[in-house]
Amino acid sequence: MSAEPAPALALDRASVALGGRTIVDGVSFAVGAGEWVTLIGPNGAGKTTLMRAIAGLVPHEGRIELHGEEHRRLGRRGLARRVAVVPQSPVLPAGMAVSDYVLLGRTPYVSYFGRESRRDVAAAAEAIARLDLDGLADRQLGTLSGGERQRAVLARAIAQEAPLLLLDEPTSALDAGRQQEALELIDALRLDAGLTVFGAMHDLTLAGQYASRLLLLSGGRIVAQGPPAEVLTEPLIAEHYGARVRVVEGGAVIPVRG
């Protein structure tokens, strides 16, 4: 037994090629258990593809490990028990009740022809309570507001009871208040349940505020990583985003004109 626990997520020269084109190019990094690490980078840098590779939705070269276990050996269900995905634009069947939707998070624990056990129903109910959705449990997804939908999607991911939460632009559809609310909620869940959070975000200020470390992905490679203050610098952002910004005291990234 090694003295040091294996990281929640570790990539070793992981690459993804889609349609003959290399999108993610030999990426190596590790995320410790309980950490919140955020992936930033311009459009087309390969953020979503990297997330999809970790979720097992596209094949990869190189190694990806989850708590020391080889990604490829886990199988679909095994992977789904270890990684819960909150997609950028989730598909929400309009007529489905919130409680039924959250129960879908238990899919990796239900046998092929089986049905949910009492344990599964209890886990879903717990996730609903944890995200303050009790009053909305019987409502149809189509009748929810944007913030409520986001909470329903998070509840489904929490019901999955996976140690790693994968967030792909989780707040891009929300207003400023709901964004903060959702990110605070995710942070509280992380601390309560000891989750590890790995996410991709566009808003650099929010990315810096909620993550303990940032990874800057550009052209499929990691070009900078470290605490937010070391990655969110004017020269790095100018070089990789082609954006003129000012980084002010406290880590806020402000676009400037001219």
Add this chain to the structure above:
Amino acid sequence: MSSRLWLPGAAVFLVAALLTGALIGPVHIGLGEALESLGAKLPLLHVHSPLSPVDESILWDIRVPRVVLGALVGAMLALAGASYQGVFRNPLADPYLLGVAAGAGLGATIAVAYLPHGTDYQKILPPAAFVGAAVAVVVAYAIGRTTGGSSAGATLVLAGVTVASFFTAIQTFIQQQHSDTFQEVYSWILGRLPSSGWSDVTLLLPYVCVAAAGILLHRRLLDVLSVGDEEAASLGVHVGRVRLVIVVCATVGTAGAVAVSGLIGFVGIIVPHAIRLVAGPSYRLLLPLSVMVGAGFLVLTDVIARTALSPAELPIGVVTAFFGAPFFAIVLRTSRRMFA
């Protein structure tokens, strides 16, 4: 209405439809007589049938097999429609989506055109149609699969449309060359339930049982698929595998139904959608309800088809659309539920 009452409600509807189908016809047979006759068929009851041998034969050799066949076909089409709509997440998907109808039509046309005159078409049409339907879907699947990807469902639907047009073109060409086949094939295409006793029932029953069991066992997974291929995969489901199994089941059952009864349209679309509109989108409830309501719906439609212009018979496909469409329009207008 509470969701727990839907299943018993649908069962009552089905039983009422079956009784209506068995009792209505040119020869009057009362409910009491029919039930006593049924009792006489059961062991240990020591009931004597009050019916004359002729009425007995009308009930058990003509009406009941036709009612049972209608129930099997209706249940299968509704169930196949619901499951196609689920695996392709397309509300317009019907049981004929992947070329079943065009393939069956081509198979039937080839049989009528190229087999020697005097062949018993009643005997030869079902297997010919079944083989045509199966070939069409296999070709569609082969095309849709090789070009598949993350939008595999949509690709498959397009492949089905392609195969259907190609097969229909060949069928039309053969019909042009053999205009004498037109009458035979046309009446089959309009759909009808044959009154040929129990042989069609025994022919179709195994297909429907296997297909229905296979589909119903996947009802929870169909709910998972409703969040899309990618999210279902991230929940641990092998989406392609599940879709293949359900498509195979639905296709085998539909091909069997088409082989014995021709192309009965509309049932596979309106029955599942009407149920969705009133009982919600969950496949756990939708699939068993589709079986019962689809069966009852087709039996009642057949009663109209054979009584409206009695002694002539309307093609049942015409009746399903003529009465089904307005009914569905009413459900659509009065329901505030959204489509899933």
